[in-house]
Amino acid sequence: MNLLVVGGGGREHAIIKKLKENPQVETVYALPGNGGIAADAVCVPEIGAKEIDKIVEFAKTHSIGFAVVAPDDPLALGCVDRLHEAGIPCFGPDAKAARIEASKVFAKNLMKKHGIPTARYEVFDDPARALDYLRGGGVSFPTVIKADGLALGKGVLIPQSLQEAEAAVKSIMEDKAFGDSGNEIVIEEFLTGPEVSVLAFTDGRSIVPMVSSMDHKRSGDGDAGLNTGGMGTVAPNPCYTPEIAEACMETIFLPTLAAMRAEGCPFKGCLYFGLMLTPQGPKVIEYNCRFGDPETQVVLPLLKTDLLTVMQAVENETLGGLDVAWSHGAAACVILASGGYPERYEKGKPIALPRSLPENVTIYHAGDALAKDGILVTSGGRVLGVTAAAPTLKEALRDAYAAAGAVEFDGKYLRTDIGKRALAALEG
Ligand code: AMP
Ligand code: GLY
Numbered sequence: 001m002n003l004l005v006v007g008g009g010g011r012e013h014a015i016i017k018k019l020k021e022n023p024q025v026e027t028v029y030a031l032p033g034n035g036g037i038a039a040d041a042v043c044v045p046e047i048g049a050k051e052i053d054k055i056v057e058f059a060k061t062h063s064i065g066f067a068v069v070a071p072d073d074p075l076a077l078g079c080v081d082r083l084h085e086a087g088i089p090c091f092g093p094d095a096k097a098a099r100i101e102a103s104k105v106f107a108k109n110l111m112k113k114h115g116i117p118t119a120r121y122e123v124f125d126d127p128a129r130a131l132d133y134l135r136g137g138g139v140s141f142p143t144v145i146k147a148d149g150l151a152l153g154k155g156v157l158i159p160q161s162l163q164e165a166e167a168a169v170k171s172i173m174e175d176k177a178f179g180d181s182g183n184e185i186v187i188e189e190f191l192t193g194p195e196v197s198v199l200a201f202t203d204g205r206s207i208v209p210m211v212s213s214m215d216h217k218r219s220g221d222g223d224a225g226l227n228t229g230g231m232g233t234v235a236p237n238p239c240y241t242p243e244i245a246e247a248c249m250e251t252i253f254l255p256t257l258a259a260m261r262a263e264g265c266p267f268k269g270c271l272y273f274g275l276m277l278t279p280q281g282p283k284v285i286e287y288n289c290r291f292g293d294p295e296t297q298v299v300l301p302l303l304k305t306d307l308l309t310v311m312q313a314v315e316n317e318t319l320g321g322l323d324v325a326w327s328h329g330a331a332a333c334v335i336l337a338s339g340g341y342p343e344r345y346e347k348g349k350p351i352a353l354p355r356s357l358p359e360n361v362t363i364y365h366a367g368d369a370l371a372k373d374g375i376l377v378t379s380g381g382r383v384l385g386v387t388a389a390a391p392t393l394k395e396a397l398r399d400a401y402a403a404a405g406a407v408e409f410d411g412k413y414l415r416t417d418i419g420k421r422a423l424a425a426l427e428g
Contacts, residue, residue: 001025001065003308004058005041006049006079008032010335010366010385011293012070016041017362018300018307019068025308029062031055035376036365036384049074056082064088068311072150075289076102080269091311093289096265101272101289104155104186105148114259116252117283119144121188127173130185134165141165142190147172149181153229158190193278194239194425195285197295200253200273201310204266206320207253208310211302212240213295214422219342221417228342229382232418233333234393235298238425239277248275248282256287268314297364297385298331330393332400333385334418338367339411341381346411349378354406360396361388361403378409393422 001024005012016028033043047054050073067090069079078095099106111118124130145168147155155178159165172182200209213235219225260267272288304325313319338345367380388399397419404414
């Protein structure tokens with residue numbers, strides 16, 4: 001069977017490598033893919049992940065048996081709806097269900113209406129009213145201001161004072177720092193507690209949570225610096241105990257599925273729950289309508305069941321009858337970024353990979369390209385994700401860092417404390 005995967009980052013590389021474990025898989029096409037993915041799939045750099053017409057046309061002319069749409073943008077643009085119209089089975093939510101990520105206002109109102117625990121909030125479409133609300137004295141700081149729409153993961157600001165909050169409203173709603181994504185904003189209560197990412201397979205009725213994980217979003221050690229797309233991950237997340245998992249299933253996961261069905265947009269695909277374990281219990285920080293990046297790079301290596309079989313069960317709405325098994329070990333992913341990321345950075349630096357890797361280590365390619373001479377060069381902020389799987393988190397981190405140290409490119413930047421908090425939680 002030929003497969004098509006839309007996207008071109010480390011997450012897509014992890015999905016492709018896992019799909020290829022199925023012996024029925026012949027060719028995997030990646031649209032657009034990237035330099036490193038080209039070793040595992042036929043990349044089509046001419047077709048970007050948002051070019052829905054071209055993606056559908058490509059699928060129709062390359063006898064695609066199953067498609068996976070991984071990034072948020074094509075999902076929100078209705079890529080899955082269009083592939084289905086063309087008769088191509090695929091994994092991912094339709095555009096209506098993708099609103100759970102594409103509109104924070106939709107997600108917050110869904111949670112309020114259906115009693116799903118989340119931060120208290122107000123919605124504004126008028127900057128003057130938002131400023132009145134902030135100045136009214138009822139808001140405590142820090143507070144959280146979110147642009148309604150997709151903003152490359154950057155649409156969340158956490159002002160520490162009224163002044164900073166006023167500047168944030170002006171930047172999002174008047175200066176349009178995130179374009180039309182900022183036509184509406186959510187102002188919400190600041191929550192505290194450990195953060196947990198839970199990705200889950202769901203066919204709209206059944207839900208199968210994957211192994212939990214922990215992202216490291218800030219650029220610097222000790223969670224200093226700017227927010228990034230994620231500088232590293234570990235799985236499982238030691239803060240997410242079986243008792244908490246059970247509570248999340250009852251108060252968050254099943255109610256979210258029921259809410260989406262009740263709103264006429266059942267969710268099929270991978271639903272990502274960004275959770276905060278607050279003193280009042282687990283609450284939803286955000287939903288994503290897709291696999292997380294770089295969470296996928298630590299979660300899928302621990303999946304024992306064939307990924308294509310799981311994805312087909314989601315598409316066919318037979319997930320409830322499938323036994324999905326996970327390895328009992330742990331995984332760690334260390335991101336190697338271009339110096340300067342998430343701000344300005346240089347591209348085109350040649351990458352030297354280790355000649356051989358231990359069997360438990362995989363390098364997922366996120367932001368690289370093949371130069372004309374066939375040499376792999378950097379082409380993005382996050383360049384590579386080095387993942388190790390091992391019986392314990394300590395061993396996984398040791399092996400991931402050893403391999404990360406053996407990769408070379410000019411300006412290579414990495415956090416040195418991925419998993420440190422998780423290890424402390426395990427030991428404490
Ligand atoms: P998001 O893009 O929604 O994942 O938000 C980015 C980050 O902002 C999250 O990972 C949290 O660390 C933080 N954040 C978002 N909402 C809140 C909140 N209500 N309280 C505290 N931190 C938050
Ligand atoms: N790692 C966070 C995300 O994928 O949104």
